[in-house]
Amino acid sequence: MPPFDVPEGDPFGPHNLPYGVFSPAGSQERRVGVRLGDHVLDAGAAAAALGSPYVSLLARPTLGPLLAAGRTAWSDVRRALTAWLTVPAHRETIEPLFHPLSSVTLHLPFEVADYVDFYSSEHHARNAGQIFRPDAADPLPPNWKHLPIGYHGRSGTVVVSGTDVVRPSGQRKGPADPAPVFGPSVRLDIEAEVGFVVGVPSAQGEPVALGDFREHVFGLCLLNDWSARDIQAWEYVPLGPFLGKSFATSVSAWITPLEALEDARVAPPPRTHPLLPYLDDSGSGDEPGGYDLRITVAVNGHVVSEPPFSTMYWTAAQQLAHLTVNGASLRTGDLYGSGTVSGPEPDQRGSLLELTWNGRDPLELPDGKRAFLEDGDMVTLSAWAPGPGGVRVGLGDVTGRVVARA
Amino acid sequence: MPPFDVPEGDPFGPHNLPYGVFSPAGSQERRVGVRLGDHVLDAGAAAAALGSPYVSLLARPTLGPLLAAGRTAWSDVRRALTAWLTVPAHRETIEPLFHPLSSVTLHLPFEVADYVDFYSSEHHARNAGQIFRPDAADPLPPNWKHLPIGYHGRSGTVVVSGTDVVRPSGQRKGPADPAPVFGPSVRLDIEAEVGFVVGVPSAQGEPVALGDFREHVFGLCLLNDWSARDIQAWEYVPLGPFLGKSFATSVSAWITPLEALEDARVAPPPRTHPLLPYLDDSGSGDEPGGYDLRITVAVNGHVVSEPPFSTMYWTAAQQLAHLTVNGASLRTGDLYGSGTVSGPEPDQRGSLLELTWNGRDPLELPDGKRAFLEDGDMVTLSAWAPGPGGVRVGLGDVTGRVVARA
Missing domain, CATH: 2.30.30.230 (Fumarylacetoacetase, N-terminal domain)
Structure with a gap:
């Protein structure tokens, strides 16, 4: 052999x-x-x-x-x-x-410098908005179509595929609870994402232009942004996600160079709002910013979703331009996640939050119902992209098993 | 000599x-x-x-x-x-x-691993709440008295005292503006904080108990969490501060070991709400979690504020216990900021946001009025703590000059 x-x-x-x-x-x-x-x-x-x-x-x-x-x-x-x-x-x-x-x-193939996570799937953002703010006139926040919303995560807890994920404990409080309670998260979720790996640094005070994306970004990988929805819901106003996310982020052991994905480049969805010049990619017809990556999410080997990365509203080049437009510098090893990848169809959603509509409609798996993850569950993200001559380009899997704290 | x-x-x-x-x-x-x-x-x-x-x-x-x-x-x-x-x-x-x-x-005396910023001054949080949500019944968010709110910042843009700070550009949008505009921030601010430096790492999945604070944290320093209020206001819902903070964070060149601050240890303010066990320091009478640090904020050599660190509601030990309670690991070089230090008096506020009440009441400096920082302004944070026999323990200054992007 x-x-x-x-x-x-x-x-x-x-x-x-x-x-x-x-x-x-x-x-x-x-x-x-x-x-x-x-x-x-x-x-x-x-x-x-x-x-x-x-x-x-x-x-x-x-x-x-x-x-x-x-x-x-x-x-x-x-x-x-x-x-x-x-x-x-x-x-x-x-x-x-x-x-x-x-x-x-x-x-883990490189030392993660700073880790940033975006929120760039319109379908995911609309689903999240409808679930959490059902009475809002528009499920998208007012800034959503003007900038790729992002936040910094914990780089020290990025782990390589195959690492067990200990179920986090923390505070949670339901709307009717008089005070928060403490215990293991009961709403542990996945977020199927793509991570981009920065190679070439940039100087503080010097933004990276949209067209310089491929001078700085080396490649990409699958990423599972594990999320404890109950911890997150109680903590995140006003400064954003913290302990609901910081316990673990899993990445593939394999970094696919952007050069292997030339045949997967596609134009992003049409923009519905005019963009400020530093984000405006409308003139870059020969440099389409999207990537056609076909992701599969499986729980215990059972496929629960197939999110299409080509549906992402904001591209990785736009995310990088935004991340640095205030003069923030890049370091070798910076990692940024696309945000949960969800397509327009119900079976294309990249989180259990959306797949079960916040637990209302549990998934029927061969081994029982799932609103959120149970201890012992093995989550696998896999993906491929169109390659030269119709051959597929495989991305490395991201696997992780949920375990109770010893 | x-x-x-x-x-x-x-x-x-x-x-x-x-x-x-x-x-x-x-x-x-x-x-x-x-x-x-x-x-x-x-x-x-x-x-x-x-x-x-x-x-x-x-x-x-x-x-x-x-x-x-x-x-x-x-x-x-x-x-x-x-x-x-x-x-x-x-x-x-x-x-x-x-x-x-x-x-x-x-x-910069050590490589910053992860950088976290808290929001642990009740006076600051109340001021910010009154400024941004004047109609709210309670200026504090409902979680504020139950956990030390925090978020991750950008460790790659932490700079040592004396480094110029380039005024960031970004998107901003006033309530009456039909669409966001782009340009240099017009509401550049300071946040006077204390930073804590982690020495001894911890394992993923293993929380650090309140009583183990001094096994892990080596020392502290002054920290200026520069903030572009206009960029922050437009971007921060729903995932928290991002570009409004990530352009620069300045720290002192000198790390004061906790051992030099034994005489500065004080009990934090009385707690108004019962705390969950992992945060409850009511039984640690001989291990008071607070530090009596007297901070001075000066702009161009003119003192504008004297924030007392002893008034912080949440202690550094509570912040560390919270940060790790979900199993997030620590690394050598992790840095966490206290959040803006503001005392109860108007001349004890640690940000221009509060000192000028969001620009409504500009400061009168010898060289003119200041609602927010102007190019060329030199900001200096300094501090001392009570030491043995009444001698002062000096903390290293944090200085930084605001410069326009070249």
């Missing part, structure tokens, strides 16, 4: 080449890996064996140096990797440097 | 010994420094010269290793430093290792 012979049409074929950080079986050492099919190439070892100048970027315990190296280097390294994996002359050198995916330990 | 002869009663005498990171004149190298009067001791060089085992914590370019070392090490190092600075036999060795404060460059 030589890895070079990855089956035709495999979503992790040589057209994809996502990056991660792994430890080989029996080792604690961290190494940059590139996924090919069901194998991981030790990229640093490959660079060293082939005398590549990119050994300084790849023979590292984190993706940080590669992220910081910038767009030209990203392209050059990708071109080199493609050659190593497809030119028969390299086969003898490269093949021993593969590890079966099932044999390695995958790590 | 030998540094050992720091005048009796100097607020930076040997009873204080705050830590920072400096570069000597003409050097780019970063070193841990300890302030004594108007001088900085090269602490790593002192440890090396005296053959101290603490050279591994002090001969570093950042406070990180010392912060991570834990409470016993913090005490041991402080005891060693006190001996080096007060035992005459060390004088010949130590004296050449001082640098005049005016000759060195001071740096």
Whole structure:
């Protein structure tokens, strides 16, 4: 089963080449890996064996140096990797440097600097508005169509796919309760999102223009913004989500470079409101800001939703321009989430809040009803995008099991 | 002018010994420094010269290793430093290792991991409520007396005292405006706060109890949470402050260890509402959670306010217990701000928002009226605390000048 012979049409074929950080079986050492099919190439070892100048970027315990190296280097390294994996002359050198995916330990692939989460799906925002403010004339807040609403989250609790998520405890208070009560969250939810990874930093005081998105952002990954709805509801006025979100955020072990997603670029939905110049992407017809990513949300292996990322109102380029327009600087390793991805259809909603309409209509799973997550539930986010010649580009899964606090 | 002869009663005498990171004149190298009067001791060089085992914590370019070392090490190092600075036999060795404060460059003393900002002054919260929600029956949000409200800020834009602050641009929209406009903030404000620096990390899923505050928190510093009120007002519903705050947060170059503030510990104000057990400090009479810090806010050298930190409703220990009660982990270098410090009197308010009542009553400064900050304005926060025998413990100033974007 030589890895070079990855089956035709495999979503992790040589057209994809996502990056991660792994430890080989029996080792604690961290190494940059590139996924090919069901194998991981030790990229640093490959660079060293082939005398590549990119050994300084790849023979590292984190993706940080590669992220910081910038767009030209990203392209050059990708071109080199493609050659190593497809030119028969390299086969003898490269093949021993593969590890079966099932044999390695995958790590958080980079140190998360600042983590920001947006709220950029119109369908999600409308659903949330209707659920929480049923009497409002407009379910969207008045600023929603003018800027991509976002907030900072806790970067220290971003964890890699496969990490158990301890059910958080906290304060909650129902409208009829005289005082808040304390205990494990009883409304633990998921948010299916896409995370964008910043490579190239920017200086404080210097906004990043809409057109410079791909000079700074290296790639993307799936992201599960776990949310305790009961904790969040009681705490979030007036300063926003805090403990309802900060206990854990799960990301894929694999970062898909934007270069692998050229065929997935699509125009975002038509804009219904005029945009201020720094957000106005109406003139960028050949630089569509959207990505056609088809996400699947499963609970205990049962598919509960298929959110289409192409329906997001605000693009990642707009989010980056907004994030920096006040002069806030970027650092290598900054991560920002798209916000919950929900499409227009009921089976395209990216949270249980919306799928069960705040618990009113529980999901019927093979193992019972679910209003919110139960201890032991395993959540899996997966996705693919259209690739070259109709081949799919697979994104790395994000899995996480809910466990009670010991 | 030998540094050992720091005048009796100097607020930076040997009873204080705050830590920072400096570069000597003409050097780019970063070193841990300890302030004594108007001088900085090269602490790593002192440890090396005296053959101290603490050279591994002090001969570093950042406070990180010392912060991570834990409470016993913090005490041991402080005891060693006190001996080096007060035992005459060390004088010949130590004296050449001082640098005049005016000759060195001071740096951000540690890498900020996550930055959280609280909202824990009742006077500030009541003022803000009256200003923004004049028709509300209660100016405090319903959760305010049950939990210390907080949110995550941007750690990548925390800067050291003395760094210029570029006036941020962004969207703003008055109630009568048909659509938002874009431009430099016209309501740039300060928030006088105290920042707490976490040394010892905690595990994800494991809350830090109220009584373990001083096992994790190393020390404190002054903090200016610059705020663009117009940007904040338009963006903050429903997910909280974002660009109105994320452009810059200034902290003192000197971290005062909690051990230097034993004589400043005071009981917080009486609690008006019963607290859930994880926040209930009513039984900790010998561990009062408050600190008596006397803050001064000056604009262009003119004192505009003197906020008393002893009036804060929520203590730093309660903030830490709340921050982690959902299982969120701590990292070395986590920083959390107290929230704007405002006392009960009009001249004790820690923001221009309150001092000018949202611009209605401009301050009369020697150089003209101020509703909010103008370009060129220099803001200085300073503070002292009661120390042993009535001597003051000085906190490092936080200064910052507002500049227009170039």
